[in-house]
Amino acid sequence: DAKTTQPPSMDCAEGRAANLPCNHSTISGNEYVYWYRQIHSQGPQYIIHGLKNNETNEMASLIITEDRKSSTLILPHATLRDTAVYYCIVRVRNNNAGNMLTFGGGTRLMVKP
Amino acid sequence: GAGVSQSPSNKVTEKGKDVELRCDPISGHTALYWYRQSLGQGLEFLIYFQGNSAPDKSGLPSDRFSAERTGGSVSTLTIQRTQQEDSAVYLCASSLVPDRVPETQYFGPGTRLLVL
Numbered sequence: 282d283a284k285t286t287q288p289p290s291m292d293c294a295e296g297r298a299a300n301l302p303c304n305h306s307t308i309s310g311n312e313y314v315y316w317y318r319q320i321h322s323q324g325p326q327y328i329i330h331g332l333k334n335n336e337t338n339e340m341a342s343l344i345i346t347e348d349r350k351s352s353t354l355i356l357p358h359a360t361l362r363d364t365a366v367y368y369c370i371v372r373v374r375n376n377n378a379g380n381m382l383t384f385g386g387g388t389r390l391m392v393k394p
Numbered sequence: 395g396a397g398v399s400q401s402p403s404n405k406v407t408e409k410g411k412d413v414e415l416r417c418d419p420i421s422g423h424t425a426l427y428w429y430r431q432s433l434g435q436g437l438e439f440l441i442y443f444q445g446n447s448a449p450d451k452s453g454l455p456s457d458r459f460s461a462e463r464t465g466g467s468v469s470t471l472t473i474q475r476t477q478q479e480d481s482a483v484y485l486c487a488s489s490l491v492p493d494r495v496p497e498t499q500y501f502g503p504g505t506r507l508l509v510l
Contacts, residue, residue: 313496324398324485324501325437332496372496381427381439381453382487382499 285369290389293363299356301388303369306350313372314345316354317384318365325368325384328354359392366390396420398502400486406508407476415471415505419488426469427489427499428461430482437485443469476509483507 286304293299305314316328329336329343331352336343342355356363368387399418407413419426428440439453443463454460458476463469473480483506487499 315496315498324487324504327498327500330496330498381442381450382429382437383439384436386436 285371285385287367287369287386287388289386290391292391292393293356293359295361295392295394296358299354299359299363299390299392301354301356301367301369301390302351303354304351305369305371308349308371314343314349314352315370315372316341316343317368317370317382318363319368319387320362320365325382326365328367330372359390361392361394364390364392398486398488398500400484400502400505402505403503404506404508406510408510409478410475412472412474413476413507415473415484415507417469417471417486417488417502419467419469419486420500421467423488423490423500424466425489425497425499426463427487428469428471429485429487431485431504432482438482440471440484473507476507478509481507481509 313330313332315330317325318328319325329338329341331343331345345352366387366389368384398420401416426443429437431437441448441454441461442450445466446463458474461471483504485501485504487501489497489499
C-alpha cells in the first residue's frame with residue numbers, strides 16, 4: 282500500500298470546519314483513500330473512503346485532488362467529540378493477504394471550545 | 395447486532411495465567427480480524443478469519459496465542475501463560491466481503507488487557 286504523510290497535530294475551534302490534509306503522492310490507480318479516526322480509549326472508527334471522486338457522508342466530506350496525490354478530510358462543523366487521532370491510509374484493491382490495516386502516525390485533532 | 399462487540403472490556407490477570415477474549419462481529423460479516431495496540435502505538439495485525447478458517451496467522455507473536463471462530467460468527471482469542479509484554483488493547487474488526495472492493499473494516503471497542 283502507498284505511504285501517506287499527515288501533519289502530526291492540528292487545532293480547530295468548535296463549530297468551525299476542520300480540514301485535515303493527507304499526502305499520498307505514490308498512490309497507484311487501483312488504490313483507495315480511506316480515513317479512520319480513533320478517539321481516546323476507543324477502537325478505530327471508519328469515516329469515509331474514495332477512489333477519485335469527492336465523497337460525502339453523514340460524518341465528513343473527502344476531497345481528492347485530480348492527480349490523486351493528496352486529499353483532504355473535512356469535518357464541516359467540528360465538535361468537542363471530534364477530538365481524536367485521524368488516520369489517512371491507502372488500500373490496494375483485492376489484497377489477497379487479508380486486507381490487514383496499517384495505521385501511520387495520523388493527525389491528532391484537538392477541537393477547542 | 396448494531397456493531398462489533400467485545401468482551402470483557404477490561405481484564406487484569408497475573409503473569410502465567412491464561413485469558414480468553416471474545417469478539418462478536420457484525421451479523422453477516424464473513425471476515426474477522428484481530429489486532430492489538432500497545433499504548434501510544436499503531437495497530438499490530440494478529441490473525442484474519444474468512445468464515446471459520448484462518449488463512450493468515452502470520453501476526454500471532456508466539457505459540458502462546460491462538461484463535462478460533464465457530465459458526466462463521468463469534469471468535470475467541472486465547473493467550474496462554476500470559477506475560478507482561480502481552481499487556482495491550484486487543485481489537486477485533488469485521489467486514490462484509492474481504493475480497494470485494496472496497497472492503498471496510500468496522501472495529502469493536504477493544505479489550506484492555508493488563509498482565510501484572
